[in-house]
Amino acid sequence: MFKKILIANRGEIACRVIKTARKMGIKTVAVYSDADRGALHVKMADEAIHIGASPAAQSYIVIDKIMAAIKASGAEAVHPGYGFLSENMNFAAALEAAGVVFIGPPSPAIEAMGDKITSKKLAMAAGVSTVPGHMGLIDDAEHAVKIARVIGYPVMIKASAGGGGKGMRIAWDDAEAREGFQSSKNEAAASFGDDRIFIEKFVTQPRHIEIQVLADKHGNTVYLHERECSIQRRNQKVIEEAPSPFLDPETRKAMGEQACALARAVGYTSAGTVEFIVDGSLNFYFLEMNTRLQVEHPVTELITGVDLVEQMIRVAYGEKLPFAQADLKINGWAMESRLYAEDPYRNFLPSIGRLTRYRPPVEGETPRGGVVRNDTGVFEGGEISMFYDPMIAKLCTWGPTRADAIEEMRLALDTFEVEGIGHNLPFVSAVMEHPRFQSGNITTAFIAEEYPEGFQGASLDADTLARVAAAAAAMNRVAEIRRTRISGTMDNHSRRVGDDWVVSLQGIEYAVTIAADPAGSTVSFAGGQSLRVTSDWTPGQTLARLIVDDAALVMKVGKISGGFRLRLRGADLKCFVRSPRQAELAKLMIEKLPPDTSKFLLCPMPGLVARIMVAVGDEVQEGQALATVEAMKMENILKAERRGVVKAVKAVAGSSLKVDEVIMEFE
Structure with missing residues (x-):
């Protein structure tokens, strides 16, 4: 077995890999940027190597810097986690050329499946059901409109190299197609260094269900059942569960077999995920294959008892899978709530700052016979940076039934103490209480449909x-x-x-x-x-x-x-x-009312002003784009809430603003 591996990542996933490596007796090497000098993954690893400035583009996704760290540490293998270089074919190829083992699939499989357009063509050739769409790249906004009209609205505009909800927009008409194309292109360039865009049909009333696959180098490929990931906001998963409350055994088997067929068709080894969109009649369509470990992998581990990181390491070392498809049963039910540094009372805008209090629930078996697990990369007193993804932790629970898993999650969320920053813990708690969620009658439109005016807090029943x-x-x-x-x-x-x-x-x-x-x-x-x-x-x-x-x-x-x-x-x-x-x-006391800020456009989050789209004296209409603010790798377009005339513009492109700083004033 490997004696030392390097984790080319940060945060909770780096900590997660370190835990399994430690269990296996493997030493670990962490890499860190300026912002992560005191991070938890740095403290947990046996060694840590500095790789550059805080922005990921100057550290975590610079292949040469990671390769230098590998050479300096003498690591025999690299686990990429997810995000960053995890699906970068050039990185995998560089490791292979250097004689370092990539704990992931071979570079040709990454190349084949990492590009959404290519992967869709290969899926069709392998007999996998696919969503209607335009297989070519989109040249410009007008081209996007033309293609969208042919496919038929609504459409999904997606970054070819995308993932994690970045570079994705839903367009319901020509105007949204133009705007969505440009925003997707900008986000794709900033997040992945690749601004290629494609368009496919957006399936209404969809459920997002994905199949976990695992393949070794000896021809064995299995699926570890499914995860339901339909609770999403802005195409970013918020709550996941395994199994799905919707699938029947026949559909589960069909989806699993198609996922394995696709993996075999591209010579895939290691852990990977084939994502499907499923309609109300159990018709399923291929979306993409993620050639890496998924964020939500813990729920699969909880219902199968399989440590996916361990299996990835063993497969990379050349070992055979220790189980066959018939051995993989579903035991109980698991839930995962993603805790983000996003303020739900401010339309989920990013929040940064210091964690003045961070007390997660105790992990392990609960008094009710369930299980609590918390994958995290932060600690009390640590700082949530503006440079990276806003995830704080992944809180997971297991119970014998779905109702048990939900009840365990309710209590675990109520126990979880986080202070010092805005976070979405109240929101995920409210979802757990929602009758529709509890019934399992969910789609990817759940949040938009049930919280159309945003989240203003939950009301308790009598x-x-x-x-x-x-x-x-x-x-x-x-x-x-x-x-x-x-x-x-x-x-x-x-x-x-x-x-x-x-x-x-x-x-x-x-x-x-x-x-x-x-x-x-x-x-x-x-x-x-x-x-x-x-x-x-x-x-x-x-x-x-x-x-x-x-x-x-x-x-x-x-x-x-x-x-x-x-x-x-x-x-x-x-x-x-x-x-x-x-x-x-x-009852005789006078209620104090909040100040009136209706004449101001305030910065809703700490961030960088990318563009100001109006000038003093301009008359603006309701819904008109006024400014763009970038924070945590996401582009946020601020729009007018009503008609008005711009009286003053207080910020310029390039300004770094705090929460509630004035961007512009209206007459």
Whole structure:
């Protein structure tokens, strides 16, 4: 077996590879840029080599710098992770020429499958069902419009060398085709150094289902079943699960066999993924093949028990697969939530900064018989940089059934503490609560359809609100007792903590009475309902774990005047616990309104102004593009919310702006 491998990547995937290599007794070499000098993958590896400046184009995707690091370290093999050089045929070829083993497929397979246009032609030749589209490259925006009209709207405009949702746009008319072509081209050039674009039919009501394949160098190819990846935003996967709640055994087998046929047709070895779009009638169409490890591979590992990274290393070393297709069964259900540094309350715009608090849930078996796994590349006190993908972690759960896996994910998300940056944890929590998601009736349009105005936080149902109110009342009693002890009044009984309280949250008031005993509290509501609350929470703890009527309840807790800030299940609540008299007086208080910023275009994220598209005195229309801001490798077009006249332009192309800095002002 290899004695030392280099990981040509960063972040959580580098950490993930290091864990398996360590288990196998293989030493690891990390590479890092200026921005990653103190990164977790650097700390975890046995060795670390600096490879350049912070931008990936000056470090992680510079083949010569990676090759120099390999030579300096004496690594025998390289694992590329995903992204960066993982699907770069020239990198694989350079390793082969240098006598270094690439822990991935041979370079001809990367070349064949890495280009979406070529791969689609090869898939058709191999008998794989494909989506209608234009196989040639698109010259310019008008050419894009012409092709789109022939195919028929809606169409998907995609970067030929793309992946991860970058360089992809859906166009529903000519205007969107023109705009989407240019944005896709720009993003493709910035992310992959390749601005070639193609167009295919966008299948309505689609589900994104992919097949994990694994092949060795001895002619053995298997599929490790499927992953459902339909919960996407801007073509970027957010929640994945395995297996799919939609496929039947016959369709699963047909998709798996086609995926293996394609892999064999191109001489594929190592782990790879064949992605399909599936319509409501279980018709499936080939999208692309990713010639690398997928971000969402952990859910496959959880339902099969196969360590895909280990198998990639063993295949690269020349070993045979230790199992056949008949050995690969589906055990239980797994969920993955991608935690991104994206602010859901600001239309998911990137957020950068320092993680002032980062406390993921404990990994391993849970009290309910499930499993929690968290793949991450950050740590408390670390910084989320503007230079790379905004992923913080991949939180995964396993349970015997889909409902069990969802419940494990709910509790794990409620337990996950992240502070210091904007993040999408509330959003993925809300999705777990959504009845449509729980039913399994999902498509790639789920987020657009269920959150058409964006995400403004979740509302809790009546039963959950009552449980939270009871928990808050019990917690408030603990806090009040502590306050009396601190003040020294408990000894002479000059102040007694009351039993009657009014809990206000989500616009509802609950009049409650608390009866406490050494084991917990019984909270009785004015309507006659009673709930039993037990917990070891103490004031100052930021996480409260409670049992309310024999069911677990986990909440993130912050102190506010007169109560708590409580976060759970995607909801962010101001919860006030007052005496009856205080509640009466609170109704007389005047509500403070936020300032009016409607006359300003504010920068919604830290980023670089790429273009200003209007000038002082211009009259703009609703929906008109005003400026483009680049952040975390993504191009964001800012549009007018209403008609107006530009009064002043405060920023210029090249300006580096903070959140809420003024870009322009309107009359």
